[in-house]
Amino acid sequence: MGHDVVESGERRRQRAVESLGLTGRSEERFDRIARLARKVFDAEWSSITVLDGDQAWFPGAAGFPGERMARDQTFCDRTTRAGEVVLVADASKDERFADLPAVVERGIRSYAGVPLRDPGGNIIAVFCIYDRAVRTFDEEEVQTLEDLAAWAQQELVSSTEMTRAGQVQASMQPSRPIQVDGWEVNGTCVPALAVGGDHFDYAVQNGIAHLGLGDVMGKGTGAALLGAGVRAAVRGTHEAVVSGVDLGVTVTQVARRLTPDLMRAESFVTLFDAAIDLDDGYLRYVDAGMGLCLVVRADGTLDRLDSDDLPLGVLPDDHWSEQSTTLRPGDRMLLFSDGLLDLVEDPEHWWEPVAELVLAHEDTTSLLSAIVRMAVDQVQLDDVTAVAVFRRP
Amino acid sequence: MIEFAVDTTPEGIGVVTPKGRLNMSSARGLKEILDGLVSDGTSKIVVDLAETTFLDSSGLGALIAGLKAARQSGGDLRVARPTEAVLTVFKLTNLDRVLRPRDSVEGAFDA
Numbered sequence: 001m002g003h004d005v006v007e008s009g010e011r012r013r014q015r016a017v018e019s020l021g022l023t024g025r026s027e028e029r030f031d032r033i034a035r036l037a038r039k040v041f042d043a044e045w046s047s048i049t050v051l052d053g054d055q056a057w058f059p060g061a062a063g064f065p066g067e068r069m070a071r072d073q074t075f076c077d078r079t080t081r082a083g084e085v086v087l088v089a090d091a092s093k094d095e096r097f098a099d100l101p102a103v104v105e106r107g108i109r110s111y112a113g114v115p116l117r118d119p120g121g122n123i124i125a126v127f128c129i130y131d132r133a134v135r136t137f138d139e140e141e142v143q144t145l146e147d148l149a150a151w152a153q154q155e156l157v158s159s160t161e162m163t164r165a166g167q168v169q170a171s172m173q174p175s176r177p178i179q180v181d182g183w184e185v186n187g188t189c190v191p192a193l194a195v196g197g198d199h200f201d202y203a204v205q206n207g208i209a210h211l212g213l214g215d216v217m218g219k220g221t222g223a224a225l226l227g228a229g230v231r232a233a234v235r236g237t238h239e240a241v242v243s244g245v246d247l248g249v250t251v252t253q254v255a256r257r258l259t260p261d262l263m264r265a266e267s268f269v270t271l272f273d274a275a276i277d278l279d280d281g282y283l284r285y286v287d288a289g290m291g292l293c294l295v296v297r298a299d300g301t302l303d304r305l306d307s308d309d310l311p312l313g314v315l316p317d318d319h320w321s322e323q324s325t326t327l328r329p330g331d332r333m334l335l336f337s338d339g340l341l342d343l344v345e346d347p348e349h350w351w352e353p354v355a356e357l358v359l360a361h362e363d364t365t366s367l368l369s370a371i372v373r374m375a376v377d378q379v380q381l382d383d384v385t386a387v388a389v390f391r392r393p
Numbered sequence: 394m395i396e397f398a399v400d401t402t403p404e405g406i407g408v409v410t411p412k413g414r415l416n417m418s419s420a421r422g423l424k425e426i427l428d429g430l431v432s433d434g435t436s437k438i439v440v441d442l443a444e445t446t447f448l449d450s451s452g453l454g455a456l457i458a459g460l461k462a463a464r465q466s467g468g469d470l471r472v473a474r475p476t477e478a479v480l481t482v483f484k485l486t487n488l489d490r491v492l493r494p495r496d497s498v499e500g501a502f503d504a
Contacts, residue, residue: 018416018418022418023418023421024418024419215450217450217451217453217454218417218420218450218451218454219417219451220417263461266424266454266458267454268450268453268454268457270450270486289485289486289487289488290485290486291484291485291486291487292485306485307487308487308490309487310486310487310488310490310491311486311487311488314457314488314491315491338449338450338482338485341485347478347481348477348478348481381416381449382449382450
């Protein structure tokens with residue numbers, strides 16, 4: 001049991017590290033902080049250390065080249081396990097560190113390390129200084145070290161500008177669920193970084209609910225910029241869709257508009273676009289390489305709404321075709337991006353765990369809250385977006 | 394983390410083997426390798442996915458970009474031996490229509 005807790009804590013920590021999207025190489029913005037720390041403390045070495053699998057690498061290093069090394073040979077591995085600021089005056093006399101090759105072979109004596117955390121509290125790196133001289137750290141020095149560590153943490157995790165961008169992106173989503181005539185349509189999006197490449201949208205007009213979900217390749221700012229364009233292009237077809245124009249035609253128009261941009265950006269978009277007649281439940285849809293829409297029928301049978309159509313932006317002169325089904329009273333539909341796939345047991349047979357999830361909730365709000373909790377609890381690596389449609393029995 | 398093995402067969406076909414997870418951070422590395430091969434005149438490329446444990450949309454994007462670059466230079470890019478997890482991603486996105494998985498690296502350019 002104790003061992004399992006450590007294992008799952010480490011798995012969660014590793015996912016948190018991966019979700020930062022770091023390059024695995026040193027970067028000037030981190031080297032700068034390490035250089036400053038080395039100077040301020042007159043220390044021989046300083047680093048920002050990331051533990052990644054069984055290795056340790058250095059986004060920022062000063063005083064040494066910062067080659068990757070085995071994780072279990074680092075001070076920072078032990079600081080990560082301690083989960084708090086570690087100050088060592090003489091490592092050769094400290095049983096926590098005395099056996100490290102850095103102490104035995106390279107003669108390091110003093111060490112100070114501060115764990116760096118993401119907003120979820122996961123330790124994603126350690127900021128530290130080392131020296132061959134024995135030394136102690138007074139209160140003011142510890143304060144300075146923590147200030148520099150806070151800067152490094154901010155640089156690793158996000159910046160205020162990105163936070164603002166995330167707010168703008170969230171404000172572009174529908175603000176409340178649709179609840180009419182026994183229907184509920186609702187959506188949520190949890191980006192892996194401050195902003196993401198997923199988007200969802202829905203609106204009702206003429207008794208038709210037009211809804212969709214798009215996923216731009218990758219994540220982060222580049223994907224978000226393209227995603228805003230996709231959303232606008234699909235919105236541009238709304239009047240036509242609610243007037244009954246074939247979705248194969250409207251999605252192909254969207255693709256014609258976006259493909260030159262996507263090709264230049266070397267990106268592509270998976271998209272699911274649907275229109276539901278709220279009077280009789282007739283559902284028309286186009287699946288452009290998304291493949292992740294499940295209908296859980298009132299009698300418990302499962303239907304996956306997919307197609308052979310490609311994502312947008314892959315081939316220059318492709319086309320898309322409309323398909324259809326009917327949502328009857330008691331049927332529930334969940335449409336989601338592949339970020340959720342990462343979080344379910346057995347992604348190769350995803351419809352089984354996803355159906356269980358859909359059936360475990362009586363309304364769309366509690367279903368989507370559960371999906372958000374899964375994303376947050378497991379520290380998702382990719383944007384997680386979902387749109388749920390419930391038709392009351 | 395990920396490593397890439399890069400070989401060229403006696404027939405002049407480039408073989409790239411990503412070992413590990415092909416995600417947003419590692420896809421850039423694959424993209425650079427594929428671009429490098431094409432600009433050095435190797436426009437027939439096989440990406441051997443037997444040791445790729447995970448592929449996300451960025452990894453797919455790097456493969457598609459490599460495919461386009463190879464075709465523009467008169468060659469092609471083919472994928473071989475995808476693992477179950479990777480094959481699932483190809484099938485979901487229907488990109489197995491464009492990047493049809495081959496059973497072996499040696500036979501990837503046979504038909």
